[in-house]
Amino acid sequence: MTCINILIFGDVVGKIGRLALKKHLPVLKDRYSPDITAINVENLAHGRGITPGTLQEMSDLGIDIFTSGHHVWENPQGLSLLDSKDWQTRLIRPLNADPKSAGIGYCVKNIKATNVIFLNLQGRLFMPQEVSSPFLAFDRFWAQTVPQYPNPLVVIDFHAEATSEKQALGHFADGRAGLIYGTHTHVPTADAQILEKGTGYITDAGMVGAYDSVIGFEKNSSIKRYLEDSTAPYELESHGRAVINALLWTVTIDKKGENQLKLIREIIDI
Numbered sequence: 001m002t003c004i005n006i007l008i009f010g011d012v013v014g015k016i017g018r019l020a021l022k023k024h025l026p027v028l029k030d031r032y033s034p035d036i037t038a039i040n041v042e043n044l045a046h047g048r049g050i051t052p053g054t055l056q057e058m059s060d061l062g063i064d065i066f067t068s069g070h071h072v073w074e075n076p077q078g079l080s081l082l083d084s085k086d087w088q089t090r091l092i093r094p095l096n097a098d099p100k101s102a103g104i105g106y107c108v109k110n111i112k113a114t115n116v117i118f119l120n121l122q123g124r125l126f127m128p129q130e131v132s133s134p135f136l137a138f139d140r141f142w143a144q145t146v147p148q149y150p151n152p153l154v155v156i157d158f159h160a161e162a163t164s165e166k167q168a169l170g171h172f173a174d175g176r177a178g179l180i181y182g183t184h185t186h187v188p189t190a191d192a193q194i195l196e197k198g199t200g201y202i203t204d205a206g207m208v209g210a211y212d213s214v215i216g217f218e219k220n221s222s223i224k225r226y227l228e229d230s231t232a233p234y235e236l237e238s239h240g241r242a243v244i245n246a247l248l249w250t251v252t253i254d255k256k257g258e259n260q261l262k263l264i265r266e267i268i269d270i
Ligand SMILES: [Fe+2]
Pocket: 011, 042, 043, 071, 184, 185, 186
């Protein structure tokens, strides 16, 4: 029986998120022996996108794949990384973003004679940035791109706000994608399941970031936005403990469709 283990983290938020991975990733790697490790980097550099230093820091930890979302466009330093041929083998942004945007929407890692294709899509409901239909983008991707790779296994980071849109895409891609996991809300959901036609699914993998916070941001600055001034800036929480949410997906590649999801949630001192 040949298995592939993929260890997935959702949005890694700011310095606390990066420090938490630096401290705890070796523990998780020892425990779960992942073949591939992936993180979402849209909030990596102080909550807004990526910089060469922060991305390299994560690569040096042994992270293989970097997915992203709408915040990745906000840091100008990130745009050249998205366009860099070196990084494009492992750094992606939503496929259904404006085609003129920097970067590409998928990357491929060959492991155990399987082409593991990471695809990044973004939702449209309650999201700040307009993108084309993730459903039609997936259909086109499945028809035109996936057949170019023998023994494909498609893993989708669906970066979206609405649980309904995420579940709908899950069922839409059921039996085609191997795994669909949500990112963006920073809060993990308890709905991991294997869908009817065998696809692994979870609405959100949750973040790696400050534990005592509002989705990684300083709680009082966040409360202030609701009480007084909805335009007040968010401040990143940079103190206290960290929460690590992750997902271990194990797929048996010689028994088609057999796969399981394990949720991981740990709170650590930094
Ligand atoms: Fe995020």
